[in-house]
Amino acid sequence: MTEPIRVDLLDETVEFSLEDLCRICGVHERLVVDIVEEGVIEPRGAVGAWRFTGVAVTRVQRVLRLQEEFEVNLAGAALALELLEEIERLRRGGR
Amino acid sequence: MEFKDYYEIMGVARDASPDEIKRAYRRLARKYHPDVSKEKDAEARFKEVGEAYEVLRDPEKRAAYDQLGRRPQGEDFQPPPNWNFEFEGEDRGGGHSDFFEQLFGGLGGLRGRAGRGGFRSRGFDTHAQVDVTLEEAFHGATRTLSLQRVELDKDGKPRPRVQQLQVKIPAGVVDGQQIRVPAQGEAGAGGGPGDLFLQLRLLPHRWFRVEGRDVWLDLPITPWEAALGETVRVPTLAGRVDLKIPKGSQTDRQLRLKERGLPGSPPGDQFVVLKVVVPAADSAAREALYKQMAAAMAMNPRAAMEG
Numbered sequence: 001m002t003e004p005i006r007v008d009l010l011d012e013t014v015e016f017s018l019e020d021l022c023r024i025c026g027v028h029e030r031l032v033v034d035i036v037e038e039g040v041i042e043p044r045g046a047v048g049a050w051r052f053t054g055v056a057v058t059r060v061q062r063v064l065r066l067q068e069e070f071e072v073n074l075a076g077a078a079l080a081l082e083l084l085e086e087i088e089r090l091r092r093g094g095r
Numbered sequence: 096m097e098f099k100d101y102y103e104i105m106g107v108a109r110d111a112s113p114d115e116i117k118r119a120y121r122r123l124a125r126k127y128h129p130d131v132s133k134e135k136d137a138e139a140r141f142k143e144v145g146e147a148y149e150v151l152r153d154p155e156k157r158a159a160y161d162q163l164g165r166r167p168q169g170e171d172f173q174p175p176p177n178w179n180f181e182f183e184g185e186d187r188g189g190g191h192s193d194f195f196e197q198l199f200g201g202l203g204g205l206r207g208r209a210g211r212g213g214f215r216s217r218g219f220d221t222h223a224q225v226d227v228t229l230e231e232a233f234h235g236a237t238r239t240l241s242l243q244r245v246e247l248d249k250d251g252k253p254r255p256r257v258q259q260l261q262v263k264i265p266a267g268v269v270d271g272q273q274i275r276v277p278a279q280g281e282a283g284a285g286g287g288p289g290d291l292f293l294q295l296r297l298l299p300h301r302w303f304r305v306e307g308r309d310v311w312l313d314l315p316i317t318p319w320e321a322a323l324g325e326t327v328r329v330p331t332l333a334g335r336v337d338l339k340i341p342k343g344s345q346t347d348r349q350l351r352l353k354e355r356g357l358p359g360s361p362p363g364d365q366f367v368v369l370k371v372v373v374p375a376a377d378s379a380a381r382e383a384l385y386k387q388m389a390a391a392m393a394m395n396p397r398a399a400m401e402g
Contacts, residue, residue, distance in 0.1 A: 004237055004263035007293075010273040013360060024275065024290065026220065058273045061222075061292070062130055069124055084131060088271065091133075092306060 010054030015044075021052045025060045035060055038078045098172035099194045101147035101160065109165070113152065120148040129224065138224055146195050156199060174198055193255065196245075218281040218289040225274075225293045227264060229300040229310075233332040233357055235266035242291070245281070262293065267358035269307060270297035302330065308363025310356040315372045316340060331355045331365050338367060346371045
């Protein structure tokens with residue numbers, strides 16, 4: 001057993017460029033633009049110099065999994081994601 | 096190796112039509128998909144269902160599987176000596192059972208993935224869920240993960256191997272957050288391995304509820320602590336602290352302990368919700384005390400509902 005391995009915590013303090021986000025999620029830029037236009041993730045900065053937080057990675061992966069595995073379009077997957085997040089929040093006793 | 100009854104897993108008859116199989120898959124996916132399910136073993140069930148569907152949806156694989164005949168689920172099984180199945184077409188990713196790997200070659204993560212957009216040649220990303228207690232989220236933790244690897248041996252045959260990996264979970268993680276472990280996913284055909292993503296799930300705590308980085312605590316107090324004000328000891332994630340209950344507090348009053356929640360930038364707060372607990376009138380003396388209070392402190396808390 002060796003030392004613990006280096007990890008990246010995907011929270012709102014880390015920032016990724018569009019290229020980073022595409023590489024990490026294994027998707028094409030065009031798809032990220034579609035996801036931004038759908039309002040699933042919100043980039044910081046101007047067009048061409050977009051920055052995304054670590055949370056965007058999780059949302060992109062989740063919305064694409066929903067889209068693929070339930071055969072819905074991006075708008076449908078985005079709606080499902082928002083409803084799921086709402087349910088998770090309520091279930092935790094959130095207000 | 097255990098036999099897998101894919102028909103039983105999907106809950107369909109052995110002569111089910113492709114449409115019936117697809118409907119069964121849809122229904123099970125909605126029930127067990129880790130993104131939408133609250134079932135405890137959702138991840139394992141979804142993998143099992145996905146594997147069953149991968150075989151039953153594909154006429155070639157289904158026919159090959161049907162040739163094996165019907166056996167009890169979980170029965171010890173070895174493929175027939177002349178078994179030789181070359182399959183083409185899409186691959187839904189790794190995480191197959193030994194049974195599947197034996198039957199269908201299951202090169203899984205060793206083949207490249209066209210991926211979305213078609214430019215990806217590196218290996219699959221692997222996703223796993225990791226449960227953490229609130230204490231671990233607060234202090235950070237180290238976890239040892241056992242990962243199923245598939246490697247090519249010297250004859251070029253895929254061999255499963257279990258690899259242990261120590262991962263440090265940083266302090267201040269929140270529910271649903273992911274940790275990315277670069278290059279620890281499955282091997283690729285070229286372009287290097289994929290990443291390992293660990294989705295953190297915060298386990299419920301006896302006392303604390305968590306919202307983002309804020310921590311909520313219901314604090315039981317006595318009527319006299321509420322009425323007269325008192326300093327009481329309150330648990331926080333970092334240990335007990337003194338909290339001054341303001342004079343004249345009522346149930347549901349919220350007090351904030353600044354930056355006593357989960358660490359981060361900014362750190363979360365702890366909110367304390369006061370809950371007045373009324374002592375039982377379980378003796379003559381106590382009953383007399385309540386009656387005395389009723390006479391001396393007459394009040395109508397429902398005044399606003401009347402008239």
